[in-house]
Amino acid sequence: LDALHLPALGAAKEAAAQEEPDCLAKYFSVVWCKASKKKHKKWEGDAVLITKGKSVILKDMEGKDIGRGTGYKSKELDSLDEGQTLMVGGKEIEVMGVISADDFSSGRCFQAGIGTHDTVPTAFSQTNMKPFCKPFKSVSQPNTKENMLKDSQSYKPRHDPNASNSLVMPKPNASHQWMFNKAGLPMVDVVVDPYIANNLRPHQKEGIIFLYECVMGMRVSGRFGAILADEMGLGKTLQCIALVWTLLRQGVYGCKPILKRALIVTPGSLVKNWKKEFQKWLGSERIKVFTVDQDHKVEEFIVSPLYSVMIISYEMLLRSLDQIQAIEFSLLICDEGHRLKNSSIKTTTALTSLSCERRIILTGTPIQNDLQEFYALIEFVNPGILGSLSTYRKIYEEPIVRSREPSATKEEKELGEKRAAELTRLTGLFILRRTQEIINKFLPPKKESIIFCRPTALQLELYQKLLSSRVIRSCLQGRLENSPHLICIGALKKLCNHPCLLFKAIKVSIC
Numbered sequence: 001l002d003a004l005h006l007p008a009l010g011a012a013k014e015a016a017a018q019e020e021p022d023c024l025a026k027y028f029s030v031v032w033c034k035a036s037k038k039k040h041k042k043w044e045g046d047a048v049l050i051t052k053g054k055s056v057i058l059k060d061m062e063g064k065d066i067g068r069g070t071g072y073k074s075k076e077l078d079s080l081d082e083g084q085t086l087m088v089g090g091k092e093i094e095v096m097g098v099i100s101a102d103d104f105s106s107g108r109c110f111q112a113g114i115g116t117h118d119t120v121p122t123a124f125s126q127t128n129m130k131p132f133c134k135p136f137k138s139v140s141q142p143n144t145k146e147n148m149l150k151d152s153q154s155y156k157p158r159h160d161p162n163a164s165n166s167l168v169m170p171k172p173n174a175s176h177q178w179m180f181n182k183a184g185l186p187m188v189d190v191v192v193d194p195y196i197a198n199n200l201r202p203h204q205k206e207g208i209i210f211l212y213e214c215v216m217g218m219r220v221s222g223r224f225g226a227i228l229a230d231e232m233g234l235g236k237t238l239q240c241i242a243l244v245w246t247l248l249r250q251g252v253y254g255c256k257p258i259l260k261r262a263l264i265v266t267p268g269s270l271v272k273n274w275k276k277e278f279q280k281w282l283g284s285e286r287i288k289v290f291t292v293d294q295d296h297k298v299e300e301f302i303v304s305p306l307y308s309v310m311i312i313s314y315e316m317l318l319r320s321l322d323q324i325q326a327i328e329f330s331l332l333i334c335d336e337g338h339r340l341k342n343s344s345i346k347t348t349t350a351l352t353s354l355s356c357e358r359r360i361i362l363t364g365t366p367i368q369n370d371l372q373e374f375y376a377l378i379e380f381v382n383p384g385i386l387g388s389l390s391t392y393r394k395i396y397e398e399p400i401v402r403s404r405e406p407s408a409t410k411e412e413k414e415l416g417e418k419r420a421a422e423l424t425r426l427t428g429l430f431i432l433r434r435t436q437e438i439i440n441k442f443l444p445p446k447k448e449s450i451i452f453c454r455p456t457a458l459q460l461e462l463y464q465k466l467l468s469s470r471v472i473r474s475c476l477q478g479r480l481e482n483s484p485h486l487i488c489i490g491a492l493k494k495l496c497n498h499p500c501l502l503f504k505a506i507k508v509s510i511c
Contacts, residue, residue, distance in 0.1 A: 196282065210432045231435050244262050
C-alpha cells in the first residue's frame with residue numbers, strides 16, 4: 001500500500017515545486033482607468049497591483065479591492081514591467097514601477113503624498129547650511145565688508161549659544177530653508193532663556209527640542225503637530241512653557257519670532273495651575289498670561305496688547321468659540337488631550353475649527369481603548385498624515401486587529417506585525433513618550449515607614465460603642481441579609497481619621 005502511494009506523493013511534491021515560484025506574490029504601483037478603446041487614456045487614479053500565481057488583485061490607495069482577475073498566463077504576469085498595460089476586472093492598468101514586498105507588508109506603498117522624511121535630524125544636530133539668498137538683492141548696496149558686518153550685528157542670538165549649560169535648538173536643513181526662508185534672511189541660533197534652561201533636566205531638554213522640531217515642520221514635511229505623552233510627573237507643563245517662551249521671542253530666520261499668540265486649553269481644574277506654573281518659571285515681569293473665567297472674558301484678551309498667552313478651559317472654549325475663532329493663534333496646546341479621542345464630540349470639532357496649524361497634545365495615556373481613538377488624536381495634530389479614516393482602517397487597524405485574534409494565520413500575524421511596526425515608526429516622528437524610570441536616578445532611595453497613631457479618648461469610646469452596636473454585631477455574625485459590610489468598615493475608617501467625619505455623615509443622613 002505504501003509503495004502504491006509513493007509515486008503519487010512524489011508527483012504531488014514535484015507539482016508543488018513547479019507551482020511554488022508562481023505563488024510568490026509580486027507588487028506593482030500602477031495607474032488605472034475604465035476600459036476603453038481611446039488612444040489617449042485618462043487615468044483616474046493610482047493603485048497597487050498584486051500578482052500571485054495566475055491571479056491578480058487591484059487595490060486603490062485606501063487599501064480597498066477595486067478589481068480582481070484570474071486565468072492569466074504565468075509568462076504574462078512574470079514579464080510585467082514599467083510601461084506595460086493589463087486588463088483587470090473591466091479596468092485597464094499601466095505599470096509605473098515595482099513595489100518591494102517589505103514596502104507592501106509595512107503599508108508604506110499606500111502612503112503616497114503624506115510627505116514624511118526618511119531621515120530625521122538628530123536632537124542636537126547642527127547643520128551649517130547657507131540660507132537661500134535672492135540674487136542681486138540690492139544693487140545700490142553691494143555686499144561689502146561693512147554691509148556684511150552690519151548684517152551680522154543686526155541678527156544676533158537673544159542668548160549666548162556658547163554659554164555653559166545653554167540649550168540651543170537644531171538648525172533647519174536646506175529643504176526647510178528653501179520652503180520657509182524665501183526672503184533669504186540669515187539663520188540665527190535659537191537659544192532657550194537661561195533663566196529657565198538652568199532648571200531643566202536632561203529629558204526635559206530633549207522634549208523641548210523634540211517639540212521645537214515638530215512645530216517648526218522639521219520632523220515631518222508640511223506637518224506642525226506633536227503629541228507629548230510623558231507619564232505624570234516628568235514636566236510636560238514646564239517643557240511647553242519653555243517652548244512657548246522661546247518661540248514668542250525668537251526665530252531661526254532673521255530673529256523673527258515664530259509665535260505671536262498661544263492658546264492653552266485645559267480642564268477647568270488646571271487653569272489656575274497653568275498660570276501658577278508660568279509665574280513660577282518665568283515670573284510675572286517676563287510674560288503676561290490671560291486666564292478666561294467668569295470675571296475675565298475673551299474680549300479683554302482681544303483688545304489688550306499685554307497678553308500673548310491665553311489659558312482657557314474646555315467648557316469656556318465652547319461658550320466663547322466665536323470670539324476665539326476671530327483670534328489668530330500661532331500655537332494651540334491641549335492639556336489632558338486624550339479627551340479628544342472622539343472626533344465627533346463638540347470639543348474636538350470646536351478645536352479642529354481653529355485655523356492654527358501648530359498643535360500640541362499633552363496626555364499620559366495616548367492610546368485609550370482602540371486604534372480608532374489613536375487615529376483621532378493623530379488626525380487632530382497632523383491632519384491627513386495617516387490618510388482618511390477608511391484608509392487607516394484598511395491599511396493599519398484591520399490587519400493589526402486580525403493578527404491578534406486566536407484564529408489568525410501565520411501570514412496574518414506577520415502582516416499585522418509589520419503594519420504595527422510601520423505605524424509605530426511613522427507616529428514616532430511626532431509622538432514622544434517617556435516613563436517614570438527616566439527620573440528614578442534623580443530621586444533618593446525609597447523609604448517606607450509605618451507609624452502607629454494612638455486614638456484619642458473620644459475615638460476609643462465611640463469605637464467601642466460602634467463595635468457593640470446591634471448592626472455591627474449582626475454584620476459580624478452574618479445574621480443580616482445583604483449585610484452592609486462596606487458601610488460598617490467605612491464608618492470605622494472615618495472614626496479612626498477623625499470623629500467629625502462620622503458626625504457629618506450622620507448629620508447628612510438625618511437631614
